[in-house]
Amino acid sequence: MSIASNVSAIRARMAGAAKAAGRDPGEIQLCAATKMNDADAVRQAIAAGVDCCGENRVQELVLKSSQNAYAGAPVHFIGHLQTNKVRQVVGHVDLIQSVDSAHLLQAINAEAGKQSLIQNVLLEVNIGREASKGGFAPEEILPFLEHIDEFRNIRVRGLMAIPPISHHSGENRKFFQEMLQLSVDITEKKYDNVSMDCLSMGMSDDFEDAIACGSTMIRVGTAIFGARDYVKLHQT
Numbered sequence: 285m286s287i288a289s290n291v292s293a294i295r296a297r298m299a300g301a302a303k304a305a306g307r308d309p310g311e312i313q314l315c316a317a318t319k320m321n322d323a324d325a326v327r328q329a330i331a332a333g334v335d336c337c338g339e340n341r342v343q344e345l346v347l348k349s350s351q352n353a354y355a356g357a358p359v360h361f362i363g364h365l366q367t368n369k370v371r372q373v374v375g376h377v378d379l380i381q382s383v384d385s386a387h388l389l390q391a392i393n394a395e396a397g398k399q400s401l402i403q404n405v406l407l408e409v410n411i412g413r414e415a416s417k418g419g420f421a422p423e424e425i426l427p428f429l430e431h432i433d434e435f436r437n438i439r440v441r442g443l444m445a446i447p448p449i450s451h452h453s454g455e456n457r458k459f460f461q462e463m464l465q466l467s468v469d470i471t472e473k474k475y476d477n478v479s480m481d482c483l484s485m486g487m488s489d490d491f492e493d494a495i496a497c498g499s500t501m502i503r504v505g506t507a508i509f510g511a512r513d514y515v516k517l518h519q520t
């Protein structure tokens with residue numbers, strides 16, 4: 285299957301899931317999770333009409349940016365970001381989806397201040413409360429947002445989550461529903477610097493469930509590009 289035909293098959297499934305949930309398919313964006321795929325594959329995904337690209341690693345973002353791979357589409361950062369690498373990301377991406385700690389948000393805000401810009405971000409929620417994962421605990425989010433206006437150079441545009449690996453279809457719906465409720469609760473609070481435009485959740489294996497539960501952005505890698513070659517990664 286080609287990247288173009290994979291993207292159109294995903295669009296059709298997105299539309300089906302939206303329709304089944306009584307939602308407008310136009311309110312759900314498709315983010316291509318481009319990790320371990322080269323500039324040529326990224327260009328094919330953009331030509332096929334994905335709404336944006338999401339990179340996980342700073343090194344890949346810098347390399348593919350230098351190859352002009354993202355021309356024609358916004359690029360987002362979706363992986364764990366170390367504070368010592370924020371300079372290579374802030375101002376270079378439209379959205380940092382994976383802000384997983386107050387410490388990282390502070391570093392992003394400081395760098396955005398230096399560059400005199402406002403960086404759009406999503407807060408990553410550890411919705412499965414997994415010890416192995418970063419992100420804000422769901423109950424931390426509201427208290428944290430009470431003080432968000434201290435960060436003058438960021439704007440929170442929504443939430444992102446990577447739920448636990450599931451073994452049965454539908455298993456993650458409870459987490460997706462919890463995320464939707466959290467975003468509704470935040471919207472009601474009307475915090476400064478915060479809008480809930482984006483609820484980023486759902487990947488290759490569960491995006492239809494995520495759409496049923498209110499996702500406005502799915503991040504899809506495998507279903508667009510095929511299985512990632514981890515052997516190749518470790519050789520480079």
Ligand SMILES: *Cc1c(COP(=O)(O)O)cnc(C)c1O
Pocket residue numbers: 317319340362363446487488489503504505506507
């Ligand atoms: C890789 C990745 C995805 C996409 O995963 P697939 O299962 O390949 O669709 C989505 N979000 C993040 C943060 C990722 O790292």
